[in-house]
Amino acid sequence: TLDVSERDAQTSHRTITLPGLINIATYVPNASHVIKGPAELKETTRLFLESGFTYCQLMPRSISGPVITDVASLKAANSVSQDSSYTDFSFTIAGTAHNAHSVTQSASKVTALFLPLRELKNKITAVAELLNQWPTEKQVIAEAKTADLASVLLLTSLQNRSIHITGVSNKEDLALIMTVKAKDPRVTCDVNIYSLFIAQDDYPEAVFLPTKEDQEFFWNNLDSIDAFSVGALPVALANVTGNKVDVGMGIKDSLPLLLAAVEEGKLTIDDIVLRLHDNPAKIFNIPTQDSVVEIDLDYSFRRNKRWSPFNKDMNGGIERVVYNGETLVLSGELVSPGAKGKCIVNPSPASITASAELQ
Amino acid sequence: TLDVSERDAQTSHRTITLPGLINIATYVPNASHVIKGPAELKETTRLFLESGFTYCQLMPRSISGPVITDVASLKAANSVSQDSSYTDFSFTIAGTAHNAHSVTQSASKVTALFLPLRELKNKITAVAELLNQWPTEKQVIAEAKTADLASVLLLTSLQNRSIHITGVSNKEDLALIMTVKAKDPRVTCDVNIYSLFIAQDDYPEAVFLPTKEDQEFFWNNLDSIDAFSVGALPVALANVTGNKVDVGMGIKDSLPLLLAAVEEGKLTIDDIVLRLHDNPAKIFNIPTQDSVVEIDLDYSFRRNKRWSPFNKDMNGGIERVVYNGETLVLSGELVSPGAKGKCIVNPSPASITASAELQ
Ligand SMILES: [Zn+2]
Ligand SMILES: [Zn+2]
Ligand SMILES: [Zn+2]
Ligand SMILES: [Zn+2]
Ligand SMILES: [Zn+2]
Ligand SMILES: [Zn+2]
Ligand SMILES: [Zn+2]
Ligand SMILES: [Zn+2]
Numbered sequence: 001t002l003d004v005s006e007r008d009a010q011t012s013h014r015t016i017t018l019p020g021l022i023n024i025a026t027y028v029p030n031a032s033h034v035i036k037g038p039a040e041l042k043e044t045t046r047l048f049l050e051s052g053f054t055y056c057q058l059m060p061r062s063i064s065g066p067v068i069t070d071v072a073s074l075k076a077a078n079s080v081s082q083d084s085s086y087t088d089f090s091f092t093i094a095g096t097a098h099n100a101h102s103v104t105q106s107a108s109k110v111t112a113l114f115l116p117l118r119e120l121k122n123k124i125t126a127v128a129e130l131l132n133q134w135p136t137e138k139q140v141i142a143e144a145k146t147a148d149l150a151s152v153l154l155l156t157s158l159q160n161r162s163i164h165i166t167g168v169s170n171k172e173d174l175a176l177i178m179t180v181k182a183k184d185p186r187v188t189c190d191v192n193i194y195s196l197f198i199a200q201d202d203y204p205e206a207v208f209l210p211t212k213e214d215q216e217f218f219w220n221n222l223d224s225i226d227a228f229s230v231g232a233l234p235v236a237l238a239n240v241t242g243n244k245v246d247v248g249m250g251i252k253d254s255l256p257l258l259l260a261a262v263e264e265g266k267l268t269i270d271d272i273v274l275r276l277h278d279n280p281a282k283i284f285n286i287p288t289q290d291s292v293v294e295i296d297l298d299y300s301f302r303r304n305k306r307w308s309p310f311n312k313d314m315n316g317g318i319e320r321v322v323y324n325g326e327t328l329v330l331s332g333e334l335v336s337p338g339a340k341g342k343c344i345v346n347p348s349p350a351s352i353t354a355s356a357e358l359q
Numbered sequence: 360t361l362d363v364s365e366r367d368a369q370t371s372h373r374t375i376t377l378p379g380l381i382n383i384a385t386y387v388p389n390a391s392h393v394i395k396g397p398a399e400l401k402e403t404t405r406l407f408l409e410s411g412f413t414y415c416q417l418m419p420r421s422i423s424g425p426v427i428t429d430v431a432s433l434k435a436a437n438s439v440s441q442d443s444s445y446t447d448f449s450f451t452i453a454g455t456a457h458n459a460h461s462v463t464q465s466a467s468k469v470t471a472l473f474l475p476l477r478e479l480k481n482k483i484t485a486v487a488e489l490l491n492q493w494p495t496e497k498q499v500i501a502e503a504k505t506a507d508l509a510s511v512l513l514l515t516s517l518q519n520r521s522i523h524i525t526g527v528s529n530k531e532d533l534a535l536i537m538t539v540k541a542k543d544p545r546v547t548c549d550v551n552i553y554s555l556f557i558a559q560d561d562y563p564e565a566v567f568l569p570t571k572e573d574q575e576f577f578w579n580n581l582d583s584i585d586a587f588s589v590g591a592l593p594v595a596l597a598n599v600t601g602n603k604v605d606v607g608m609g610i611k612d613s614l615p616l617l618l619a620a621v622e623e624g625k626l627t628i629d630d631i632v633l634r635l636h637d638n639p640a641k642i643f644n645i646p647t648q649d650s651v652v653e654i655d656l657d658y659s660f661r662r663n664k665r666w667s668p669f670n671k672d673m674n675g676g677i678e679r680v681v682y683n684g685e686t687l688v689l690s691g692e693l694v695s696p697g698a699k700g701k702c703i704v705n706p707s708p709a710s711i712t713a714s715a716e717l718q
Pocket of ligand 6: 456
């Protein structure tokens with residue numbers, strides 16, 4: 001672990017101060033499981049907090065399907081999250097073929113409706129009904145999957161509403177999104193941070209990764225990528241490569257990977273703040289937090305507790321995370337014992353203007 | 360062959376008079392092949408004329424790909440069609456990944472741009488460019504194929520232009536089209552006549568056929584089907600079932616199949632005229648012809664020259680086809696020797712209003 005005094009003495013180390021970061025696609029597969037849920041959520045949000053994130057939007061899904069789909073499962077998730085989150089957070093709720101009316105009842109309690117396109121495959125009428133019932137001022141999230149991406153973009157375009165595509169993973173999908181964005185800035189998207197740095201070419205078995213060519217397209221069209229995210233991709237990669245799957249994979253790698261790209265001149269710090277704070281807050285109407293993160297750009301470390309494709313020295317240490325005036329993280333380690341994160345959903349609707357002004 | 364006097368004597372036979380029918384998806388795979396083309400076109404259009412059709416819009420494709428894609432191939436097709444068509448006709452031209460600017464030069468000479476989605480798969484930018492270059496007042500045709508249908512509908516919706524989907528073959532595709540039509544009546548579609556009567560359940564190897572369930576959805580949503588068509592499906596069916604493939608398959612079955620549905624009360628004669636004449640003319644801006652078709656509803660026949668899945672007695676004989684005052688067909692047989700059909704494309708643009716008023 002980091003020694004603060006030692007670091008402070010190293011005057012050649014550059015530090016920067018950012019607002020607390022927001023992860024919009026947090027993977028907590030047991031979010032509504034009252035037995036397994038609390039420990040998983042604690043571990044996940046602790047890792048996010050120690051990585052500079054002060055807000056986690058939770059995805060309502062596991063590998064086997066949606067886990068938050070109605071009043072009862074949302075209530076279970078709320079109970080799981082009592083005193084179990086180190087960051088502020090929000091839930092999202094998943095649409096299914098037959099819950100359009102019931103998810104709508106929970107709209108005010110979540111930040112977005114998630115459309116699990118695999119489960120809704122070929123169910124155009126169900127997706128149209130979900131979009132129709134869901135309040136216009138509330139966000140909708142869909143995963144980018146070539147075949148279904150166009151239908152969901154078509155339906156949202158017909159209904160004249162916003163949509164956020166999460167986990168864009170190939171250039172055709174991004175090109176389609178770009179075409180739609182050119183006409184309607186309410187269409188936004190994110191790319192998993194791992195997808196910017198590891199390619200199918202490196203792990204041929206991981207067909208969900210972009211190819212080098214896709215990645216090149218991402219880097220050349222960064223302006224069209226509204227947000228970065230840490231989602232389920234690191235877990236999927238560990239799975240497919242036969243490595244041990246742990247809770248919280250890929251979280252601590254994320255910011256150092258982006259900071260390395262800054263060093264290479266491919267990205268600026270502002271690009272990171274825009275995509276891990278400003279845009280996520282606008283897109284999902286997340287209230288302003290009083291939070292500050294201090295980062296030591298030159299602190300070098302090698303992590304080896306969890307499997308990672310980046311088994312090398314990385315730069316970027318979280319010196320301090322301050323939330324509401326209280327120091328929660330010091331030298332990369334949690335120093336505040338309580339998991340005091342709150343479920344925070346903005347009661348006032350997002351102004352369409354705000355999201356239309358993105359970038 | 361029919362004996363006119365015998366038929367006239369049978370006063371119990373009901374006859375009806377329709378305008379000359381229009382087929383919007385005529386399959387002539389050698390349309391631009393100067394050696395094989397003329398005989399194929401003659402045979403095809405003769406069968407159409409003898410079946411009550413006086414206008415054929417030709418598809419620019421064969422099983423192996425597009426056959427009319429530029430000025431040169433369109434010129435070849437024009438030369439093929441000299442004195443080789445028994446009906447009036449028009450060509451359509453196929454878009455490719457790199458002919459957006461050149462097809463546009465031929466726009467005034469054809470009735471529509473055809474987007475072969477198989478060849479344009481994952482080429483969103485190319486399709487967007489084709490749609491962007493193609494004159495707004497000219498029609499675009501795309502084949503309905505689940506994965507690509509949504510993208511092409513999305514792109515046309517973004518460009519605020521009309522599109523016609525040909526050969527809808529499953530209920531999900533029709534449901535998607537219906538959803539879009541509800542917002543934009545410039546989206547139109549046709550179903551192959553065979554698709555209304557034979558199902559994948561009968562020919563499991565023919566995966567391009569609808570299932571019985573799809574068919575039920577078609578019949579229940581006939582209002583959303585703007586046109587009927589005779590396309591390449593009968594040939595594809597012969598192919599996949601190992602039957603002999605001939606030029607002109609499925610043409611002579613088409614009207615009798617629809618007339619049988621009228622007898623069953625599933626359809627009216629007006630429904631047929633709307634979908635084989637009125638709507639095709641509006642959708643593709645086809646000039647009015649001076650043509651009349653007399654049909655004997657009770658004339659029974661069994662056809663066995665070409666393989667057909669309908670190896671049974673069918674009702675509906677073409678008594679007479681009169682074009683510009685001249686009788687071209689009598690008792691189901693061509694009586695005018697010359698192939699005097701002309702390439703007829705309306706020089707004046709279709710009014711958007713006309714197509715918006717469809718149905
Ligand atoms: Zn340092
Ligand atoms: Zn359910
Ligand atoms: Zn409803
Ligand atoms: Zn903030
Ligand atoms: Zn008769
Ligand atoms: Zn070409
Ligand atoms: Zn151009
Ligand atoms: Zn007419």
